[in-house]
Structures are given as C-alpha cells and as structure tokens.
Amino acid sequence: MVIPPSGSSSDPSSIIVVPAILLDRMSLYSLSHLPQLIYRMRGVATTTRGLEEVAISEITEIVGKNARKAHPGLVTFDCTELDLFMLNFLARSLHRIIMLLIEESFSDAEDIYRKVKEVDFSGYIDENQSFAVRAKRCGTHDFTSMDVASWVGQAVIDSFMEATGKRLTVNLDEPDVIVRVEVRDEMFWLGIDTTGEVSLAKRGYRCFRHPAPLKPTIAYSLVRLSGWHFEESLIDPVCGTGTIPIEAGRYACDLPNTRDVSIYHLPFFMQENFLDIRREHQVINRKLDVLGSDINEKFIQGAKKCARLAGVDVRFMRADAREIPLDYDVIIANPPYGIRMGSPRKLERFYEAFATNLRRYEGSWRCAVIFTARPSSFVRHMGEPERELDVLYGNLPSKVLIYR
Ligand SMILES: C[S@@+](CC[C@H](N)C(=O)[O-])C[C@H]1O[C@@H](n2cnc3c(N)ncnc32)[C@H](O)[C@@H]1O
Incomplete structure (x- = not known):
C-alpha cells in the first residue's frame, strides 16, 4: 500500500479524534495547538527483535493508538505529526520512528523502483534540501542493502523531477532528509526518518567503557x-x-529525550508545537x-x-x-x-x-x-x-x- 500524503486540517476526512489518554497528557500543554495536530498518517518504529510487545504497549500509552507487529523488530501504527514527535520525545523502547509512506511486498528491484517512484516526494523534501537513503535488508535476496539504497535514491530523484522539474541533491554525509527503507524478506517499509542518524537507544549518559553494556x-x-x-x-x-x-x-x-532528532528539522511539520511541548513537559519528582x-x-x-x-x-x-x-x-x-x-x-x-x-x-x-x-x-x-x-x-x- 502506498500511503497518500497527509491531508490538510480543513479536509474533514483527515480529522481524527484525539484519544483520552493523549488529552490527559495534552492537559499539561496548551490545547490551542490541537487544530494543527490532527493530520492522519502512518508510522513505523524500529525496536529490538523479540521485544515488540513492549514497543506496542509503549506506543499505545504515549499516543493512545493501537500498534501492531509488522515484522520482527518493526511496529506500525496510525498517527499524527504530534504522535511522531511525542514518540521521539518520550519513547524508551524504540530505536527510530519513521513516517511511513510505503508498506508493500515486492517481486524484484524493478518493482521496488516503481513503487517508490509512485510517491510524490515534493510533499516531504524541499527543492533546496539534500537527501540520502539509508537501507537495511534482512532475509535471502540476490541484492545488497547498498543496491536497495541506490534504486530507491534514483526513484526519489525521478519522482521529484517529474513533480517539480527540479533535480534533488544527494548528500550521503549530512543529508537534510533521510529516506529510510527496511527490506525484510519479500516486504519493504519506506518512509521519512523522523529520528535521524543516531538511534534513540543512544541516550547520551554512558560516560565510561564497560566490556558488555546493555542497550x-x-x-x-x-x-x-x-x-x-x-x-x-x-x-x-x-x-x-x-x-x-x-x-x-x-x-x-518521565525524563524525556532532549537530544536533537530529525523531526525538529523537517519543514513540513509544525516545529513550534514541538518546542512548546518540550518546554512545558513536566518531569515527575519521585522518591x-x-x-x-x-x-x-x-x-x-x-x-x-x-x-x-x-x-x-x-x-x-x-x-x-x-x-x-x-x-x-x-x-x-x-x-x-x-x-x-x-x-x-x-x-x-x-x-x-x-x-x-x-x-x-x-x-x-x-x-x-x-x-x-x-x-x-x-x-x-x-x-x-x-x-x-x-x-x-x-x-x-x-x-x-x-x-x-
Ligand atoms: C553483562 S554485564 C552487565 C552489564 C549491565 N547490564 C550494563 O548495562 O552495563 C555483567 C556484570 O556482572 C558483573 N559481575 C560479575 N560477577 C559478579 C558477581 N559475582 N557479583 C556482582 N557482579 C558481578 C560484572 O562486573 C559485569 O559488570
């Protein structure tokens, strides 16, 4: 399924009910943000293989939406842009949170290229921004993850060119936008990475070397x-x-993740909302x-x-x-x-x-x-x-x- 670009908040079909659990959390914040926060999207999060049940219950707890195991180490869910932010900010069992654009089976390289090219990337990447594809592959295939990255990269460039007449710049070292692809057996998941190069598993507090630290x-x-x-x-x-x-x-x-993540830099999101929520988040003082x-x-x-x-x-x-x-x-x-x-x-x-x-x-x-x-x-x-x-x-x- 290729997931269409999110609708505008004036489009009634894009409006979803904000669940009570989220309203609970939102009462800490200004409810005036709500009208801008209700775009319907799909998300996919990467987590530890075998611990998906924790990821699923954590997602439900933070954003109040059902999540499901799509594959070992991959969990999908319905979401809004606020949810993607909240997960980057508060989740502790997830590694990366990706705004899902494609969840599809594929037959061969040509098929992956065709399905990626169907997406209009001009809704997600600005013509002045650079991008890179990060691909992971798991299963038995006659291609490598580098091959996948190169086919997907070409499809993104071609789709953008068709939509805008402009050629996107690839920057493999410091891209503005990361397109992330997970190929697992005969399925692939593709989307815009809202976390970035550094996994959320890297908390930033580990300050000395140990031979076998736990993730x-x-x-x-x-x-x-x-x-x-x-x-x-x-x-x-x-x-x-x-x-x-x-x-x-x-x-x-309830200590949040205060590290910089990609979602703060993606221009199609309302960053002011994220910054307000971040500022107003209350840490709980517990003995x-x-x-x-x-x-x-x-x-x-x-x-x-x-x-x-x-x-x-x-x-x-x-x-x-x-x-x-x-x-x-x-x-x-x-x-x-x-x-x-x-x-x-x-x-x-x-x-x-x-x-x-x-x-x-x-x-x-x-x-x-x-x-x-x-x-x-x-x-x-x-x-x-x-x-x-x-x-x-x-x-x-x-x-x-x-x-x-
Ligand atoms: C796999 S590591 C634990 C890593 C830890 N979970 C972390 O995140 O850093 C096992 C630890 O057991 C400790 N250990 C070994 N024998 C022990 C013993 N008899 N009593 C207490 N600790 C011991 C080691 O010093 C080592 O730090």
Missing part, C-alpha cells in the same frame, strides 16, 4: 516486563554501567528505592557518573550478587554471559550461586527478570521461568526469563 532500550523493556510499580523496591545486582537502574529512574520520573550493585568498584563509580549525567536519583554500591540480600520487590539482572568470565565452568558456578541466592529470597521478591545469552545455564539452577521471550541482541540470540 538502554532493552534495559527499559526489562523494567516494563517486570511490571514494576514505582513505589516498589528494585535491584540490579550485576549492574555494570547501571543501565537498568538508570532506565528505571528515567521511566519513573525511588532503586539500587544497582556490581562486584567491580570501578563499574560502580562509573555507574554513579552515568546516573548523574542521566539526571536520575538511584543508588549504587559494590556487592557480590551471590551473597547480597535479594529482599527487593523486583530483581532485574543481565548477568555475565561468558567472554569475560573465563572458563564455561566458572560461568556455570556463578549462575548456580546467583540462582541459589535468588531462591533463598523467594517469597520476598514479587518478580525476577533475567536477560542472558546463557539461558540454559540459569534455568538449570533456577528452574523453569513463568514466561520466556526470545530476543536477538545484535546477532546474539538471548532470552528474557521472567520468574514470579
């Missing part, structure tokens, strides 16, 4: 999967850089009982610095996960999975001692969520979880194990 979008998703209530105590006993406690803190206090601990003092000092940079008030201390009292409501852990632990036997002994400590406090914790690339080692000592999710972490098959 903040995954850390946040683990917190969500635990069903943590903000008044409950929470511990990550193998915290490394502190990503899990920090993401819990950002979530509880939290969140602790991160790690056996390595250097990491504890680093995690404290990261938390300060992130602006969250969570505690860190040095402790051994095999012995620390685990009498917390919620336990979330991303234990070591090999490379740095030395021998597999040493890793197995650690998992056994950690699981024994967790079991010692069974009954005092409500939920324990373990994210590991060595699930069988953990399950061997802890027993079967109530629920497990398969997650692809980079190229590493991993699991979320949820115990209650």
Whole structure:
C-alpha cells in the first residue's frame, strides 16, 4: 500500500479524534495547538527483535493508538505529526520512528523502483534540501542493502523531477532528509526518518567503557516486563554501567529525550508545537528505592557518573550478587554471559550461586527478570521461568526469563 500524503486540517476526512489518554497528557500543554495536530498518517518504529510487545504497549500509552507487529523488530501504527514527535520525545523502547509512506511486498528491484517512484516526494523534501537513503535488508535476496539504497535514491530523484522539474541533491554525509527503507524478506517499509542518524537507544549518559553494556532500550523493556510499580523496591545486582537502574529512574520520573532528532528539522511539520511541548513537559519528582550493585568498584563509580549525567536519583554500591540480600520487590539482572568470565565452568558456578541466592529470597521478591545469552545455564539452577521471550541482541540470540 502506498500511503497518500497527509491531508490538510480543513479536509474533514483527515480529522481524527484525539484519544483520552493523549488529552490527559495534552492537559499539561496548551490545547490551542490541537487544530494543527490532527493530520492522519502512518508510522513505523524500529525496536529490538523479540521485544515488540513492549514497543506496542509503549506506543499505545504515549499516543493512545493501537500498534501492531509488522515484522520482527518493526511496529506500525496510525498517527499524527504530534504522535511522531511525542514518540521521539518520550519513547524508551524504540530505536527510530519513521513516517511511513510505503508498506508493500515486492517481486524484484524493478518493482521496488516503481513503487517508490509512485510517491510524490515534493510533499516531504524541499527543492533546496539534500537527501540520502539509508537501507537495511534482512532475509535471502540476490541484492545488497547498498543496491536497495541506490534504486530507491534514483526513484526519489525521478519522482521529484517529474513533480517539480527540479533535480534533488544527494548528500550521503549530512543529508537534510533521510529516506529510510527496511527490506525484510519479500516486504519493504519506506518512509521519512523522523529520528535521524543516531538511534534513540543512544541516550547520551554512558560516560565510561564497560566490556558488555546493555542497550538502554532493552534495559527499559526489562523494567516494563517486570511490571514494576514505582513505589516498589528494585535491584540490579550485576549492574555494570547501571543501565537498568538508570532506565528505571528515567521511566519513573518521565525524563524525556532532549537530544536533537530529525523531526525538529523537517519543514513540513509544525516545529513550534514541538518546542512548546518540550518546554512545558513536566518531569515527575519521585522518591525511588532503586539500587544497582556490581562486584567491580570501578563499574560502580562509573555507574554513579552515568546516573548523574542521566539526571536520575538511584543508588549504587559494590556487592557480590551471590551473597547480597535479594529482599527487593523486583530483581532485574543481565548477568555475565561468558567472554569475560573465563572458563564455561566458572560461568556455570556463578549462575548456580546467583540462582541459589535468588531462591533463598523467594517469597520476598514479587518478580525476577533475567536477560542472558546463557539461558540454559540459569534455568538449570533456577528452574523453569513463568514466561520466556526470545530476543536477538545484535546477532546474539538471548532470552528474557521472567520468574514470579
Ligand atoms: C553483562 S554485564 C552487565 C552489564 C549491565 N547490564 C550494563 O548495562 O552495563 C555483567 C556484570 O556482572 C558483573 N559481575 C560479575 N560477577 C559478579 C558477581 N559475582 N557479583 C556482582 N557482579 C558481578 C560484572 O562486573 C559485569 O559488570
């Protein structure tokens, strides 16, 4: 389906009802923005493969619209331009948010070219702006993602030329507009990237090197999967850089993403609205009982610095996960999975001692969520979880194990 350009607000068919959940949030802001915010569009967000359910519930919570898993790591939804902004500003499980223009199957290169050329890009790119295509491909194909980028780039130039008589400039290093394409098996999704080159997973608070830091979008998703209530105590006993406690803190206090993203620079959006909302956003001041601990003092000092940079008030201390009292409501852990632990036997002994400590406090914790690339080692000592999710972490098959 090629999605037509958004209608104007005077076109009644483009007007959609603003849901109560959004009105709730909007009451913080000036309702006078509303008339300009109700263009109907479609969006696609990229997220971690295996954690789409968190992305879907987060999208619904932030913008009040249903979302659905379109493919592993891809979630689509109806939206307005305000929604695209709100997701860039508040979402914690999403990597990129794309204003969707095409969601289609394809047969070959020629087919992709033809479908992209059908879109009138003059509605999205100004004749004085440069653009670049960023393509990702996944599945078995006889072409590369570079091939896709080049066919799509040509189709964008040809469509723009047909519509305006002008030739668009390509700038691969610093484009004004990024056209993003995700080719997955026999389907492709194409749109205008509202996030930009830098994924929302890069929060900007990680200030020291750790051999195996967790992606903040995954850390946040683990917190969500635990069903943590903000008044409950929470511990990550193998915290490394502190990503899990920090993401819990950002979530509880509704700390937004203040980084620059593409949507602030796309001329067909009403930037003033975004800036007003950004200015009026209220961070929630909550007293939290969140602790991160790690056996390595250097990491504890680093995690404290990261938390300060992130602006969250969570505690860190040095402790051994095999012995620390685990009498917390919620336990979330991303234990070591090999490379740095030395021998597999040493890793197995650690998992056994950690699981024994967790079991010692069974009954005092409500939920324990373990994210590991060595699930069988953990399950061997802890027993079967109530629920497990398969997650692809980079190229590493991993699991979320949820115990209650
Ligand atoms: C995979 S990393 C955790 C990364 C962390 N989630 C982050 O985002 O930075 C595992 C951590 O377990 C810690 N660790 C290893 N053995 C431990 C033990 N016995 N007690 C506590 N922490 C331990 C390591 O120092 C390392 O920081």
